[in-house]
Amino acid sequence: MYQTACFLDLSGSAKPMSMRRNVKSDADVAADAHERGRDYLGLAQIDKLLAFAKASRHGARDHLLVLMMFRHGLRVSEAIALRRDHVDLAQSRLWVARLKRGLSVEHPVEGDELRAIRRWLGQREDRLPWLFVSERQQPLTRQAVNYILATVGSRASLGHVHPHMLRHSCGFALANRGYDLRLIQDYLGHRDPRHTARYTRTAASRFDGLW
Numbered sequence: 001m002y003q004t005a006c007f008l009d010l011s012g013s014a015k016p017m018s019m020r021r022n023v024k025s026d027a028d029v030a031a032d033a034h035e036r037g038r039d040y041l042g043l044a045q046i047d048k049l050l051a052f053a054k055a056s057r058h059g060a061r062d063h064l065l066v067l068m069m070f071r072h073g074l075r076v077s078e079a080i081a082l083r084r085d086h087v088d089l090a091q092s093r094l095w096v097a098r099l100k101r102g103l104s105v106e107h108p109v110e111g112d113e114l115r116a117i118r119r120w121l122g123q124r125e126d127r128l129p130w131l132f133v134s135e136r137q138q139p140l141t142r143q144a145v146n147y148i149l150a151t152v153g154s155r156a157s158l159g160h161v162h163p164h165m166l167r168h169s170c171g172f173a174l175a176n177r178g179y180d181l182r183l184i185q186d187y188l189g190h191r192d193p194r195h196t197a198r199y200t201r202t203a204a205s206r207f208d209g210l211w
Contacts, residue, residue, distance in 0.1 A: 065079065
């Protein structure tokens with residue numbers, strides 16, 4: 001007959017180990033994720049990635065994809081869901097519809113990004129609603145974005161670059177500029193500030209002037 005491993009709860013009663021709660025929550029894991037190694041790119045590396053993306057076969061599209069994923073901290077699913085009408089060129093604004101229960105928000109669009117958007121849209125002859133489309137006139141897939149970033153990252157000698165690295169790169173770049181946790185939290189659409197803490201507490205700018 002098999003025996004079930006048990007533990008004592010605070011009341012002193014025995015309960016199966018299968019009922020024991022995991023001590024670390026998902027948010028705790030996210031806050032400590034930096035301990036697994038550096039999973040983001042610095043600004044010089046982002047510039048290099050952008051340069052190689054612009055030199056690719058679909059340079060206008062791939063450059064804009066990398067720029068927007070980094071600049072707005074987009075998840076891959078958020079990037080491929082972007083539509084033309086999410087971009088207000090006249091007002092220089094982008095509607096960022098966050099997924100994973102994130103907080104959607106409107107972001108400003110800087111001049112270099114506006115020019116990149118106009119350059120990409122100016123090359124298109126279709127009237128499809130999606131901002132990013134493939135050669136076959138279909139919205140980009142997650143697999144396609146993964147392939148684009150992996151290929152460009154390899155050509156730029158940056159190792160394996162995956163989509164979420166650009167979101168992390170955005171968070172760390174903002175933290176290193178000295179922006180506070182709440183602002184970065186709202187910008188990235190985090191509901192729980194513990195998901196943002198990983199950026200602000202490891203930012204190099206916090207330690208400037210110590211010596």
